[in-house]
Amino acid sequence: MNMSTTSTFPQTDGVMTPRRVAGAYLAEIRSECLRYLRNPGFMLPLMLFPAVFYLMFGVLMNHGHADAARYLLASYGVFGVMGPGLFGFGASLALERDGGLLTLKRALPMPPGAYLLGKMAMAMVVSGLVMVLMLLLGVFAAHVPLSGAQILGLLALGVFGVLPFCALGMFVGTLIKGQGAPGLLNLVYLPMAFLSGLWFPLSAMPSWLAAIAPVWPSYHLNIIAQRVVGLSDAPVLAHVWILLGVAVGLLWLASRRLRRHG
Amino acid sequence: MNTSASCVAALRGVCKRYGRVEALRGIDLDVRPGELLAALGPNGAGKSTSIALLLGLIRPDAGRVELFGMDPQRIEARRRIGVMLQSAVLPPTLRVRELLRLTASYYANPRSLADSATLAGIEDLLERPYGKLSGGQQRRVQFALALCGRPRLLFLDEPTVGMDIEARQRLWSAMRALVDEGCAVVLTTHYLEEAEALADRVSVMARGRVIHEGTVDDLRARVDVRRIRCVTALTCEQVRAWPQVSDAQLHEGRLQIATVDAEDVVRRLLSADADLAQLEVQRAGLAEAFTELTRDAEAAHAETEREVA
Incomplete structure (x- = not known):
């Protein structure tokens, strides 16, 4: 029954095949996705906020302005993409720093970066789901005609556009510990969405507010989204670079803080 | 005798301060293969700081920290250890089976899921979400996570807090089984009867120093x-x-x-x-001996304070 003799340990312990290391990364991603997809307290606000806003302002209160429904599909889509990044990263990091899970993971032989990779993958999955819901509402409730390329474009925007907000959420998560984080994140999330023209076009806002809009990452993602749905033909490459820069910069700042303060 | 090579973990002349508080003042500690070492001491003695150093969570201000002869921050060293911390809030929506599978994936040659569950006595909890378990059940799951990687050294920080007597006895016998397999264990505990029942060696700490090291009988004989x-x-x-x-x-x-x-x-x-x-x-039991020792240390400390003043 007991095949192993006492006090025999394999000589290879401490060495892992690349296949097992890859398996550890996958297991981390899988666990992180499962744990949040099963958590209605996390999923429902993220899905319902953008969807209900869009139904109200894009469908019910919109009297036949096809372009408004199209504009708001893109802008509320961007609003929906911000949430999983900010909350999935920021709130969970703040709670896990407080609850000791991060300490345990640092003590365990988790491969380097698996913790962040898992959360990033989870945010991308949830953000993609939010965009699927918005597309369903746009096509079937608001009757916005979209080409296949536009649908794919918005889906890709959902999956990859979340990354700068992951970095921003992670940075906020290193500033504050525990239960205070969701409140602080809402203070970032809602004003930033409003000030970047996601709820009303910037042209409907005081000019000085419109002038500072480019400091918000969501402003740049919205410009890309409007190009995807065909409401603008402005070049977007510069905005992609800005978002990439924001993501890398905040990620660097946040990792530095995490290394120093744990 | 105690060269680093024969130790699975070691602190050598380690100092660590947090701001103005000196948590450790020149600590030496050896953990030998296959032994159960209990670290005892009042709160603030430096037990948790010592463990955090051995786990690579913090860095010493002075001295050397070794885990299997390596820097504890090397992942190869940490793949040989299992950890149960005093407080860790694990994801409540994950099932016990999923938590075990995830933790086992970090190791080169983990136990089978069934073996880990049997050793920790959680066979009946595998399909339950972690958040729905009682405090004692959660501690048993954390113990299963600590041993699932087939570690050669296990760190258990106050493992039986919140357990009823029966669960505590089962955990004790699981710890004995692991030691019989050749696994070394570093145990911190407030329950002296736990150290008395399990430990091969006891290290008593007070005010950032090791004030006594030896077998349980040595410690009793001191008093x-x-x-x-x-x-x-x-x-x-x-x-x-x-x-x-x-x-x-x-x-x-x-x-x-x-x-x-x-x-x-x-x-x-x-x-x-x-x-x-x-x-x-x-x-006298270990409790009296322990009280006597730490009281002496406190008195000695008060003495030096007076001399300084």
Whole structure:
């Protein structure tokens, strides 16, 4: 029954095949996705906020302005993409720093970066789901005609556009510990969405507010989204670079803080 | 004898301060293969800091920290350890089976899921979400996560807090089984009977120093106190006045006397009270020895404080 003799340990312990290391990364991603997809307290606000806003302002209160429904599909889509990044990263990091899970993971032989990779993958999955819901509402409730390329474009925007907000959420998560984080994140999330023209076009806002809009990452993602749905033909490459820069910069700042303060 | 090569973990002259608080002042600690070492000490003695250093969570200000002869931050070193921390809030929506599978994936050659579950006594919890478990059940799951990687060294920080007696006994026997397999264990605990029942060696810490290191019997032998209990008409005050008696108290109708000279005190008791009944003499337990040791350390500390002032 007991095949192993006492006090025999394999000589290879401490060495892992690349296949097992890859398996550890996958297991981390899988666990992180499962744990949040099963958590209605996390999923429902993220899905319902953008969807209900869009139904109200894009469908019910919109009297036949096809372009408004199209504009708001893109802008509320961007609003929906911000949430999983900010909350999935920021709130969970703040709670896990407080609850000791991060300490345990640092003590365990988790491969380097698996913790962040898992959360990033989870945010991308949830953000993609939010965009699927918005597309369903746009096509079937608001009757916005979209080409296949536009649908794919918005889906890709959902999956990859979340990354700068992951970095921003992670940075906020290193500033504050525990239960205070969701409140602080809402203070970032809602004003930033409003000030970047996601709820009303910037042209409907005081000019000085419109002038500072480019400091918000969501402003740049919205410009890309409007190009995807065909409401603008402005070049977007510069905005992609800005978002990439924001993501890398905040990620660097946040990792530095995490290394120093744990 | 204690070269680093023969130790699975070691602290060498390690100092660590947090701001103005000196948590560790030149600590040496060895963990030998296959032994169960209990780290004891009052709160703030430096036990948790020592463990955090050995796990690579913090860096020493001075001295060397080794885990399997390596820097503890090397993942190859940490793949040989298992960890159960004092408090860790695990994801409540994940099932126990999923948590075990995830943790096992970090290791090169983990136990099978069924083996880990059996060892920790959680076979019946595998399909339950972690958040729905009681505190004691959660501790057992954390223990399963600590042992699932087939570690050669296990860190258990206050593992039995919140467990009922039966669960504690099961955890003790699981720890003995692991030690029999050749796994070394570093245990911190507030329950001295836990150290008494399990430890090969005890390291007593106080104020950032190791004040005693040795077997449980060594530690007991350091303190000569014995305890006498009896039912007698004599009062506490009377007995306390006798020169050999260090303490006397009335407890549930019985007089309890602590003394270094039990024979003499018993002789005197019997002659003073002819009706004395239910006489018992016991050697001091680890608890008394521990109290004595740490009190000495405190007194020595107060002494140096006075000299400095």
